[in-house]
Amino acid sequence: MSSRPTRAIPVRDLEESVRFYTERLGFRLVARHPDAAHLETPSGHVLLAGPAVDPAPYLAPPGTRARPGAVLYFFTPDIEATARRLPEAVLVRTDWGERKLELPDPNGYTVSFWTENDLTPEEALALFRSAPDRLEAALAGLTEAQLDLARAPGKWSIRQIVHHMTDSAVGAIAGLRYAIAEPGRLYRPNPYSPDTWDEGLHSHRRPVGPSVALFRAVHEHLVQLIEYVPGALQRYTVNEAGARMPVGRMVGMLACHAAGHVEQIRETRRVHGI
Structure with a gap:
């Protein structure tokens, strides 16, 4: 660092x-x-x-x-x-x-x-698996205009939240695949700035359909890998300091991240009565 x-x-x-x-x-x-x-x-x-x-x-x-x-x-x-x-x-x-x-x-x-969530690896995987369904349920019935509503001034709109969720899922897939395919290998993540990507990728105006589909595809692909590769949740990458990043931990972090943003979408709907 x-x-x-x-x-x-x-x-x-x-x-x-x-x-x-x-x-x-x-x-x-x-x-x-x-x-x-x-x-x-x-x-x-x-x-x-x-x-x-x-x-x-x-x-x-x-x-x-x-x-x-x-x-x-x-x-x-x-x-x-x-x-x-x-x-x-x-x-x-x-x-x-x-x-x-x-x-x-x-x-x-x-x-x-x-701090770390207190989910077991199995609970984390179940939450991760449910994320696409949770997202689509939270978006059900919204119009294009309603996607631009925010829960408070200065907060992201529903549209921006959806694109951010997909940005995070796509950004994490490489580290998870390296850990599953080559357990114990060195991996250097390349962090991104959500605000920079939000602006640079015009997340405030793009339709959400392709991002919702990509979010589901990433989750379903990773769940398939975890289910087909024995011991996948225990596999890990290491950083330059030698610290391990297990697949189970990464899945838990992504699952909680997605759940938190789905709740923000639901909160926005409650605030606006939609």
Whole structure:
């Protein structure tokens, strides 16, 4: 992982934000600049960018920038310990096994600490298998105009959520196939910025039909591989540090990711009464 920041978080008051992220959240201050601060977090390196600063010179390319009001996700290996340290945070448990700890930051963002889901590999596979049906059920009966509704100002529309779900599924398929076909091999994932892809792929205006079909095809293909290859859920790739990424864990993460976005679509429908 790069030691340079990969994401910029624009802030209104740099001093206040540095105190919050270091003293309150426990992130490490790596470097202080006149108009920005480089922090190390459990999920990598970020840059707190003061008002009107161009963060690009500080970032490892391609670099991303948090949008106003965004949810900032950080991994924690022990969510209970993090909850004890942050008693004002809200612990969220979803019906599909996710555990998140959320609290506001001083700039209007939501800080969300996440940890591994508590699904068994078999439960994760069942949730993964059901994702295409869940998505299609959540979209049933919507008109083209209704696909452009969002659950709140600044949030993605239903249309954008659908395209993002497919982007994530397609982006993950290579790592899963490498793990199943060549267990134990080195794999270097190539992360993407959802906001950059949303804009670059014109997700705000494309019809969703092809993305829904591709989402189903990816899921059905992977389920078939897992069912036909003995011990597939236990197979894994390794990263450059030697850490293992098992298929069961990847499937669980993708299953929970999809379930969360399906719930956002349903929430949008509830907000608009459709």
